[in-house]
Amino acid sequence: MATPEKQVIKRLPTVQPPIQRGYAPPGRTRSGLRRHAQTSDNEMISPRQRSLRMSWINRNTPLAELTAIVLDTETTGLDVTDARIVQIGAVRVARGRVLLDQTFLTLVNPGEPIPPASTTIHGIDDATVRSAPSFDAVKPLLDAFLGDAVIVGQSVGFDLAILLRETRRIGDRWHPPHFLDTKLLYAALDDDPQERSLDDLLAALGVTIGHRHSALDDARATAEIFVRLIPRLATKGIRTLGEAEAHSSAQTRILERQVREGWYDATSVRPEEAWADGRDRDSLALLDPYLYRHRLRHVMQSPALFLPPHMTVLDTARRMEAEQRSVTVVGDAKAGQVWGLITEHDLLRALVREGPSALDRRIENIMSETIISLPADAYLYRALARMQRNSIRHLAVTDRSGRIVGTLSTKTFLRQRASQAILLGDEMSEAGNPAELAKARARMPMVAGELLANGVDATEIARVLSYELRELVGRAAVLAERAMKSAGADRPPVPYAFLLLGSGGRGESLLASEQDNALIYQSEDPDGVIADWFTRFGEHLAQILHDSGVGFCADGVMASNTAWRGSLNAWRDRLRHWRQQPEQAIVEHAVQVFDGHLAYGNAELAAEFRAILSEETRGDHALATALARPALTPEILPDTETQVDLKRYGLLPLTAAARALAIRHGITATSTSERLAAVCSAGVIDPALRDQLDEVRSRLQGWLLHQQIVDLEAGRTPNKQIDIASLSPIERQSLRASLAQIRELPAIVQAGLA
Numbered sequence: 122m123a124t125p126e127k128q129v130i131k132r133l134p135t136v137q138p139p140i141q142r143g144y145a146p147p148g149r150t151r152s153g154l155r156r157h158a159q160t161s162d163n164e165m166i167s168p169r170q171r172s173l174r175m176s177w178i179n180r181n182t183p184l185a186e187l188t189a190i191v192l193d194t195e196t197t198g199l200d201v202t203d204a205r206i207v208q209i210g211a212v213r214v215a216r217g218r219v220l221l222d223q224t225f226l227t228l229v230n231p232g233e234p235i236p237p238a239s240t241t242i243h244g245i246d247d248a249t250v251r252s253a254p255s256f257d258a259v260k261p262l263l264d265a266f267l268g269d270a271v272i273v274g275q276s277v278g279f280d281l282a283i284l285l286r287e288t289r290r291i292g293d294r295w296h297p298p299h300f301l302d303t304k305l306l307y308a309a310l311d312d313d314p315q316e317r318s319l320d321d322l323l324a325a326l327g328v329t330i331g332h333r334h335s336a337l338d339d340a341r342a343t344a345e346i347f348v349r350l351i352p353r354l355a356t357k358g359i360r361t362l363g364e365a366e367a368h369s370s371a372q373t374r375i376l377e378r379q380v381r382e383g384w385y386d387a388t389s390v391r392p393e394e395a396w397a398d399g400r401d402r403d404s405l406a407l408l409d410p411y412l413y414r415h416r417l418r419h420v421m422q423s424p425a426l427f428l429p430p431h432m433t434v435l436d437t438a439r440r441m442e443a444e445q446r447s448v449t450v451v452g453d454a455k456a457g458q459v460w461g462l463i464t465e466h467d468l469l470r471a472l473v474r475e476g477p478s479a480l481d482r483r484i485e486n487i488m489s490e491t492i493i494s495l496p497a498d499a500y501l502y503r504a505l506a507r508m509q510r511n512s513i514r515h516l517a518v519t520d521r522s523g524r525i526v527g528t529l530s531t532k533t534f535l536r537q538r539a540s541q542a543i544l545l546g547d548e549m550s551e552a553g554n555p556a557e558l559a560k561a562r563a564r565m566p567m568v569a570g571e572l573l574a575n576g577v578d579a580t581e582i583a584r585v586l587s588y589e590l591r592e593l594v595g596r597a598a599v600l601a602e603r604a605m606k607s608a609g610a611d612r613p614p615v616p617y618a619f620l621l622l623g624s625g626g627r628g629e630s631l632l633a634s635e636q637d638n639a640l641i642y643q644s645e646d647p648d649g650v651i652a653d654w655f656t657r658f659g660e661h662l663a664q665i666l667h668d669s670g671v672g673f674c675a676d677g678v679m680a681s682n683t684a685w686r687g688s689l690n691a692w693r694d695r696l697r698h699w700r701q702q703p704e705q706a707i708v709e710h711a712v713q714v715f716d717g718h719l720a721y722g723n724a725e726l727a728a729e730f731r732a733i734l735s736e737e738t739r740g741d742h743a744l745a746t747a748l749a750r751p752a753l754t755p756e757i758l759p760d761t762e763t764q765v766d767l768k769r770y771g772l773l774p775l776t777a778a779a780r781a782l783a784i785r786h787g788i789t790a791t792s793t794s795e796r797l798a799a800v801c802s803a804g805v806i807d808p809a810l811r812d813q814l815d816e817v818r819s820r821l822q823g824w825l826l827h828q829q830i831v832d833l834e835a836g837r838t839p840n841k842q843i844d845i846a847s848l849s850p851i852e853r854q855s856l857r858a859s860l861a862q863i864r865e866l867p868a869i870v871q872a873g874l875a
Contacts, residue, residue: 180299180363181563181833183670184351185556187362189214189271189301190225191344193336194280195243197235201282201383205231206256207245209263210336212344214273216556217351219344225266226337228253243335257291264296271362272300275319275343278384285385299362300385303346305369305376310353314374322346358838360670361563367836413572413585417504418497421518421527422446427454428463430485437484438468448515448528451488459525461488464515494519497526500588503550504529510551521724549592554600555668558593562670565589566632570830579823580629580794580815587630590671594621594638595721597669601661605654613658614651617642618727620717622678627716627776628792631822632829633839636666636674637713638720640686641730655686678713692730696737703747712748715780716791731789739787746874749781752866765856768841771821771863775814778866782806782873793818805873817859824848824856 195208206229213223228245230253240246274280277300288295307317307325323330323342326349330342354360359368370376380386426449428437441449452459463484471479471487479487494517495504504516508531518527548561565586572582598619602612623637624630640659646652663681667673680686687695696714699706706712714734719727738744746753755774758765779796782788788799794815801811828847829839845853 180361180366180836181566182362183360183556183559183563184354184362184365185217185360186560186563187214187216187271189273189347190267191219191273191340191347192267192277192280193274193339193343194283195245195336196283197231197233197239199279201279201286204283204286205229205233206283206287207231207235207239207250208243208336209259210338210340211263211266212337212340213270214344214348217348219341219348221341224337224340225263227259229259230255256287257293260288260291260293267296267298270298272298273303273343273347274300275303275322275339275346276379276384277302278379278386281385282383299366301347301362301365302369303343303350305372306347306350306354306359306365308372308375309359309365309368310350310357314372316375316378319343319346326350355668360559361836363833363836364838365836370836412502412505413500413568414577414581415501416497417495417499417501417516417518417527417529420501421497421529423518423527425450425454425517425525425528427452428484429453430460430488431483433480434468434471434482434484434487435480437463441465441468446528447530447532450517450525450528451484452525454525457524459492460485461490462492462515462517463488466514492517492525494525495529496521498588500585505531507550523724549589549596552596552600555597555665558596558600558665558669562589562593566830566833569632569826573823573826573830578819579826580819582826583624583631583822584628586632587625587628590625590630590634591621591718591720593669593671594619594625594666597662597665597671598721600665601658604661604665605658608657610654610657613642614654615643616723616726617655618722618724618730619662619680619720620727620730621720622713622717624716626713626718626791628718629776629822631826631839632833633841635672636663636679638662638678638680638685639714639717640680641692641726642686642688643723643726645688645690651688655680656683659686676710678710684709689726689730689733693733693737696734700738700741700744703744706744707747707750712777712780715748715784718791735787735789738784740785742785742874745781745785748784749777749870749874752778752781752870755863755866757864758860763845764842765845766842767821767825770860772818772825772841774863774866775818775821778870778873779814781870785874800873806869810869813862817862820855820859824852 190211190213192209192211194206194210196204196206198204208228209225211225213220228250230250232255235245235247235250272281281298281300285295303322304317307322308314317325319339319342322328323346326346328342328345328349330338330345354365359365376386426441426444426446428440428449428451430451432440437449441447448462448464450459451461451463467487467489471482475482493507493511493513495507497518497520508514508516514531516529517525518529520526548564549558552558552561569582569586572585573579606612618641620626620639620641621637622639625634625637640655642651642655644651659679659681663673663679673679678685684695695711699709699711715738717727717731717734752774756770758770776793779793779800782800782805783790783796786800786803786805788796788803790796790799797806797811797814800806801808806814824843825841828843831847832839845856848856
């Protein structure tokens with residue numbers, strides 16, 4: 122219906138009702154209200170199947186990856202307390218595209234006369250709706266079309282208020298949706314307090330439509346406005362559904378007027394009316410922490426069974442039975458040669474097809490030549506996702522050099538529950554552009570929240586999140602290579618290693634990550650050709666990561682910065698410079714390089730870099746002391762603070778202490794827990810102190826992770842702070858005790874460095 126800002130007097134060109142879903146003029150066949158969506162190959166799918174194909178949505182979902190329904194209604198009036206619906210129009214938007222072949226349009230008989238003033242606006246009179254269905258007939262089919270999609274509209278609070286009232290009238294339950302108002306989104310671009318009409322936005326964004334005040338035409342126009350707003354919002358840092366909701370809620374001047382007039386908002390729904398379906402938890406309700414706590418190396422069959430290609434099917438079956446294997450590698454382990462895999466199903470298939478004669482066949486004739494593998498350090502949820510995506514039952518497991526060291530079967534997962542949440546890993550690895558990376562990254566807060574609710578320790582959750590961050594960064598490198606190729610550049614001129622630094626490199630990243638990375642490439646470059654290639658590559662990489670939701674590093678610790686990329690010899694020179702000038706090492710953020718972990722590229726090159734790092738800095742007292750400064754002089758939390766920066770007052774000093782002691786005592790471990798364990802084994806600290814520090818770190822990370830999840834739910838950008846008021850009295854006491862232990866670090870570190 123026309124809302125106050127869009128009352129344009131325009132009658133439809135014909136008084137005959139248009140042919141539409143759910144209504145047919147007298148003498149024509151009524152085919153029902155539902156129109157099935159069509160797939161690319163024109164097969165018809167049911168609403169249930171369509172809902173399963175819809176994008177998985179939560180508040181962290183990027184707007185560019187959102188599945189939304191843009192909706193508009195025409196009504197008997199503008200007063201939400203008594204207006205009735207006479208027409209509903211809607212169109213689906215997916216991944217920034219308006220799907221014009223997926224629409225919903227129906228007239229609705231309001232059961233009361235339509236005022237002539239309203240007919241003047243939308244052209245719908247009593248005769249038009251006389252044979253139309255009532256709202257109670259329309260509602261189930263509208264719900265089927267909407268599904269769990271985000272609802273978008275121009276002044277959509279009006280439409281939702283009317284829909285809520287109609288739902289109450291028929292005694293049905295209301296399904297509270299995520300919703301976005303294009304008027305509020307446009308205002309958020311420049312904090313514009315003015316209310317812009319649909320016509321204003323059409324003109325500003327260059328959108329043309331058919332008939333104004335036809336529900337479907339208005340919905341299509343609003344859909345075009347919405348998709349054109351998405352990139353503009355991104356330039357303002359509004360990239361996710363949660364951020365869009367938060368910035369919309371900040372347009373208080375507009376919202377106050379809407380609330381006064383009774384438009385829909387979150388307080389419109391009484392608890393007893395709503396469906397408590399927990400959509401933001403979605404399929405995570407069945408998430409099993411086991412899959413996120415164990416890696417392939419914990420459960421794989423190792424060593425892998427290698428059999429020669431000339432072995433017969435009969436001898437292979439006997440060998441597999443004797444060793445209780447369901448899969449074997451066809452190859453030569455000593456020579457490092459691999460030709461394929463043979464599974465028990467391959468043997469059975471050969472016997473079914475060929476009968477007893479198959480027993481004498483060589484296995485090279487029936488093996489699967491395509492070998493799908495994952496590294497031994499991958500988590501089980503990634504293996505299950507990879508198997509499901511490729512419809513296979515077995516995986517090869519490799520070490521860091523790519524050598525097959527074991528095998529994994531789906532039997533490992535028989536007692537584990539599978540859910541959509543496991544797709545996190547495979548979506549990350551298969552992403553074809555930054556938007557798909559951002560979509561996969563949007564699952565991470567949900568996984569973290571469910572694991573936290575299941576009692577998984579925050580340090581273990583951080584390892585999972587860090588693993589996925591490494592995968593995201595690695596995938597970004599693949600996309601950057603593709604971007605280089607599209608721009609006409611050749612493949613990388615020399616092998617390189619791309620390292621994730623900081624908390625991600627240590628395996629301690631939570632949900633507030635930024636770009637901390639470095640690049641090492643092989644060979645010198647007297648002509649500058651190699652350096653030029655990696656300069657452009659670094660620029661592509663930084664932008665791709667930024668577009669996927671991993672923001673630029675405020676300190677410039679990125680491979681796009683000359684100081685954080687170079688040849689092995691260039692890196693050796695930097696390390697010597699930092700060793701000779703420890704104070705400069707602090708200024709130049711040298712501390713980051715000690716936490717590096719390979720995200721993509723040549724593993725041997727990364728290992729050589731780690732060896733040079735150890736060689737140049739091992740045992741250096743001056744450098745270790747300089748880098749230990751946050752632990753030697755930890756900041757004291759003021760008593761008046763209500764927002765506590767847990768990184769500043771807790772995690773940073775603790776991490777610095779472990780790193781400095783590791784440098785001083787020649788320990789190459791990168792994670793804080795491994796460093797503490799190693800310095801304990803070296804006799805620098807005792808086991809009781811190590812356990813205390815591990816417990817402090819676990820508590821700090823747990824509080825911080827919980828706060829970051831809350832922030833994301835509210836559409837706020839997560840940071841390193843927690844709200845003390847959100848803690849229970851016991852937790853506040855525990856926080857004070859934890860920070861008191863942090864204040865004991867100077868004596869511990871001084872003794873360890875000496």
